[in-house]
Amino acid sequence: xxxxxxxxxxxxxxRGTSLxxxxxxxxxxxxxxxxxxxxxxxxxxxxxxxxxxEATYESGFVIDKFPISRPNLTFSxxxxxxMSPEDSSIYLCSVAGTGNYGYTFGSGTRLxxx
Amino acid sequence: xxxxxxxxxxxxxxxxxxxxxxxxxxxxxxxxxxxxxQDPGKGPEFLFTLYSAGEEKEKxxxxxxxTKKESFLHITAPKPEDSATYLCAGEGGSNYKLTFGKGTLLxxxx
Numbered sequence: 001x002x003x004x005x006x007x008x009x010x011x012x013x014x015r016g017t018s019l020x021x022x023x024x025x026x027x028x029x030x031x032x033x034x035x036x037x038x039x040x041x042x043x044x045x046x047x048x049x050x051x052x053x054e055a056t057y058e059s060g061f062v063i064d065k066f067p068i069s070r071p072n073l074t075f076s077x078x079x080x081x082x083m084s085p086e087d088s089s090i091y092l093c094s095v096a097g098t099g100n101y102g103y104t105f106g107s108g109t110r111l112x113x114x
Numbered sequence: 115x116x117x118x119x120x121x122x123x124x125x126x127x128x129x130x131x132x133x134x135x136x137x138x139x140x141x142x143x144x145x146x147x148x149x150x151x152q153d154p155g156k157g158p159e160f161l162f163t164l165y166s167a168g169e170e171k172e173k174x175x176x177x178x179x180x181t182k183k184e185s186f187l188h189i190t191a192p193k194p195e196d197s198a199t200y201l202c203a204g205e206g207g208s209n210y211k212l213t214f215g216k217g218t219l220l221x222x223x224x
Contacts, residue, residue: 001160031210042118042214043158043201056209092157096210102148103212105157 001097002027006106013113018081021109023093028073030096034066037090037108046091049076083113116141120202120215127192127222135187135218137202147185148212149178150201158201161187192222 003026013019023032034046046066047055055068069077080087092108119138127133139147146165150158162171164180171178175196177188187200199219203212 040216042216043203043212044214045211048209058211097160102160102163104160107157110155
């Protein structure tokens with residue numbers, strides 16, 4: 001299965017600022033997924049990122065707030081813009097596995113907004 | 115709207131005490147039902163995928179089963195190292211979207 005490197009692993013940010021999270025995969029993948037995991041809540045899909053096209057956002061998530069880049073088949077970034085305390089969460093990237101390995105997840109970015 | 119519900123929210127077992135976790139799902143066009151393990155500060159770790167009702171898969175002390183409405187994760191003679199949050203997710207729709215439950219926090223005491 002793919003190995004995903006995600007960074008930063010955690011950060012504390014001031015409200016109103018923006019943070020970019022990076023996700024690097026050790027193999028080429030068509031689709032990359034970005035999730036949010038809020039305390040006590042389930043993982044929620046933010047958007048799906050395909051190389052060479054605009055990301056597809058789920059209901060409740062917009063590009064202005066969560067812009068995504070996908071410059072090649074092994075890398076993607078998620079920016080959390082104009083952050084407020086409600087954005088404090090864990091953000092994870094994911095790729096589809098091969099064979100019987102399901103979806104692989106990065107280790108996550110724990111974001112705290114103060 | 116797709117929905118996945120896990121129960122119980124938390125489960126505390128003694129080492130060796132077998133039990134089951136439940137995952138009820140309503141996912142349109144279900145293609146697969148996934149089980150993951152998540153340790154604190156880490157991303158979910160893949161355990162199983164089940165594709166059709168009646169299917170069963172095993173890995174060490176864990177066995178996952180699937181019916182048309184729910185899935186079970188059976189834990190036989192658990193050990194303290196099995197302590198983690200167990201997540202269930204259904205894959206459906208045209209965009210390969212995973213719908214997750216909130217998870218079951220399992221604690222196994224020695």
